[in-house]
Amino acid sequence: MPKSKTAAFLLGLVLTSFAVSSQSRQKPEINYLQFCQGCHRADGSGSRSNDVPDLRGSVGNFLYLKEGRDFLVQVAGVAQAPISDVELAELMNWTLYKFGASEMPDLFVPYDAEEVRKLRMNRPTNTSIIRNNLVQKLMKMNKDISTE
Numbered sequence: 003m004p005k006s007k008t009a010a011f012l013l014g015l016v017l018t019s020f021a022v023s024s025q026s027r028q029k030p031e032i033n034y035l036q037f038c039q040g041c042h043r044a045d046g047s048g049s050r051s052n053d054v055p056d057l058r059g060s061v062g063n064f065l066y067l068k069e070g071r072d073f074l075v076q077v078a079g080v081a082q083a084p085i086s087d088v089e090l091a092e093l094m095n096w097t098l099y100k101f102g103a104s105e106m107p108d109l110f111v112p113y114d115a116e117e118v119r120k121l122r123m124n125r126p127t128n129t130s131i132i133r134n135n136l137v138q139k140l141m142k143m144n145k146d147i148s149t150e
């Protein structure tokens with residue numbers, strides 16, 4: 003192969019692998035903008051009139067219960083986001099540190115792809131009932147959850 007062709011071939015290879023890797027793994031802040039912000043807003047404040055809860059100072063409290071930890075990944079907007087398990091795990095960890103850092107447990111074990119995969123696979127549909135039960139339980143533990 004002539005030198006220029008080899009160079010062009012190698013460049014093509016580099017560009018393709020860059021495109022593939024950036025497609026299969028998008029940064030959490032970009033995924034949030036693309037798939038979450040429409041409802042939850044850039045600052046996590048949500049929308050009272052549309053029943054989208056405020057994540058700020060609230061979302062981290064769910065982590066005090068195992069069912070709460072599961073619930074966070076099983077709400078429709080999260081479980082059904084069109085991104086990979088690895089990306090979703092990263093997005094959840096990012097979301098929690100971004101909006102829930104003040105209240106989350108000191109010993110938070112970050113989500114990983116395997117946990118997210120299992121939770122997405124067995125998603126219950128009655129998440130609003132589950133949420134209400136969690137709110138009751140957490141309130142008894144003096145953990146405040148936003149009710150908007």
Ligand code: HEC
Pocket residue numbers: 034037038039040041042052053054055056057060061073074077078079080083093094097129130133147148
């Ligand atoms: C179509 C609007 C919508 C989109 C898009 C959406 N959500 Fe939600 N989200 C909601 C609503 C409404 C709830 C309340 C629970 C429920 O009714 O499912 C919620 C609940 C949550 C919760 C649980 C916190 C709580 O207090 O209930 C988390 C965490 C969350 N969303 C994160 C995300 C992330 C991360 C994304 C993007 C991947 C996302 N959501 C996309 C509307 C949305």
